[in-house]
Amino acid sequence: MLEVLEELSSYGADPEGGVTRLLYTESWLQAQRALISKMQQLGLESAFDAVGNVFGKLSGSQIALKPVLTGSHVDTVKNGGKYDGAYGVVASMMALGYLKAAYGEPKRTLEAVSFCEEEGSRFPLAYWGSGHVTGARSLAQAAELADPAGVTLLEAMRQAGFNAAGLGEHPAKREQIGAYIELHIEQGSVLTYRHKQIGVVTAIVGQIRLTVHVTGSSNHAGTTPMTMRRDALAGAAEMVTLTEQMALEAGEPLVATVGRLEVRRGTSNVVPGDVTFTLDIRHTDEPEMRTFCVRLLTKLEEIALRRGLTIETVENLHASPVAMHEGISAAIEAACEAVSFPSMRLPSGAGHDAQLFGPICPSAMIFVPSVAGISHSPAEFTEAGDLVAGFQTLVHVLYQFGYGGEADEII
Ligand SMILES: NC(=O)NC(NC(N)=O)C(=O)[O-]
Ligand SMILES: [Zn+2]
Numbered sequence: 001m002l003e004v005l006e007e008l009s010s011y012g013a014d015p016e017g018g019v020t021r022l023l024y025t026e027s028w029l030q031a032q033r034a035l036i037s038k039m040q041q042l043g044l045e046s047a048f049d050a051v052g053n054v055f056g057k058l059s060g061s062q063i064a065l066k067p068v069l070t071g072s073h074v075d076t077v078k079n080g081g082k083y084d085g086a087y088g089v090v091a092s093m094m095a096l097g098y099l100k101a102a103y104g105e106p107k108r109t110l111e112a113v114s115f116c117e118e119e120g121s122r123f124p125l126a127y128w129g130s131g132h133v134t135g136a137r138s139l140a141q142a143a144e145l146a147d148p149a150g151v152t153l154l155e156a157m158r159q160a161g162f163n164a165a166g167l168g169e170h171p172a173k174r175e176q177i178g179a180y181i182e183l184h185i186e187q188g189s190v191l192t193y194r195h196k197q198i199g200v201v202t203a204i205v206g207q208i209r210l211t212v213h214v215t216g217s218s219n220h221a222g223t224t225p226m227t228m229r230r231d232a233l234a235g236a237a238e239m240v241t242l243t244e245q246m247a248l249e250a251g252e253p254l255v256a257t258v259g260r261l262e263v264r265r266g267t268s269n270v271v272p273g274d275v276t277f278t279l280d281i282r283h284t285d286e287p288e289m290r291t292f293c294v295r296l297l298t299k300l301e302e303i304a305l306r307r308g309l310t311i312e313t314v315e316n317l318h319a320s321p322v323a324m325h326e327g328i329s330a331a332i333e334a335a336c337e338a339v340s341f342p343s344m345r346l347p348s349g350a351g352h353d354a355q356l357f358g359p360i361c362p363s364a365m366i367f368v369p370s371v372a373g374i375s376h377s378p379a380e381f382t383e384a385g386d387l388v389a390g391f392q393t394l395v396h397v398l399y400q401f402g403y404g405g406e407a408d409e410i411i
């Protein structure tokens, strides 16, 4: 498992360290192809679906039992780490390979999945993979979307070999999923701080992502007096500062982030007239999250009005907070107890594919510690012993669901 994880990190490895595997790019394609061949070597039936997710199936003898899916995403943020997503993908397929070798055919079908996209790093839409499988994403949603280079999502998809034309709006939707279980790095420092090796996720935070477009008037930096400017960047700067201030005032667990800001045709001797920035707002409570968002946008409008600017906001993502399944979570805890891994329950401040499965089938997540809580960075790291502990916990739980029959009572 550790070796395969290392190999996967070579696809999209950045020369200065870290990994960049954006949806439908060459490194992404190489990684998914490598996973298919690895799954086949492990004796799993493996293939792409219509949008580029990779499945590895270990068929069960009792076809009436709905399959249990386990996996995570293969895409990364720009210059991200080796573990976010990749760990869950590799651990899932190695777990099925191990179960097959050790116990043969299960009763219930188990499937490992490598979702094509979860981060929203290339196109301003996240959960493209799990969203298609669960039916929350459709091809129509992609119609207007392009990456920063202007390549549209549908074009990128077609270039990577996934021509979904004529396959309907939901070409990769799956029905009859028994449960979804995802293993992931924590991306925070709670487990380390509490000296626990395994985290059992209680709930995943809600998340709203917006793009804010600020328009002023570009003009000469030397001849336009300060009082006669409609400076879109100065306005955006005030908006960014206010976002931070309002989030601090709202207090935990609310967080708000401006992660990207772009000055169009920015030049040192021109008053900026055209600025775009992103907003990422999260909270464990849906109404609180919505209320904050409305209050913030109202304030941003006020700033724009006062400065003679206009703003236009586009909501790219709205993921509601989702609770994880109690029965599976208890089974994960029991597995940890059986093998003496200290565990605790905790919420997730990061979004996950499990968030999309939560509303349609019993879903659960297993976390392992992240050293210093660092993630979305080349410095992302998890100790080998912890990676193995998470893997063993997953194997334990999947054994029960695939071979033991306990799942019938739990899900
Ligand atoms: N586990 C993640 O890093 N998820 C990230 N991506 C999504 N889609 O939520 C995020 O921003 O939290
Ligand atoms: Zn991530």
Ligand SMILES: [Zn+2]
Pocket: 073, 084, 085, 118, 184, 352
């Ligand atoms: Zn992730």
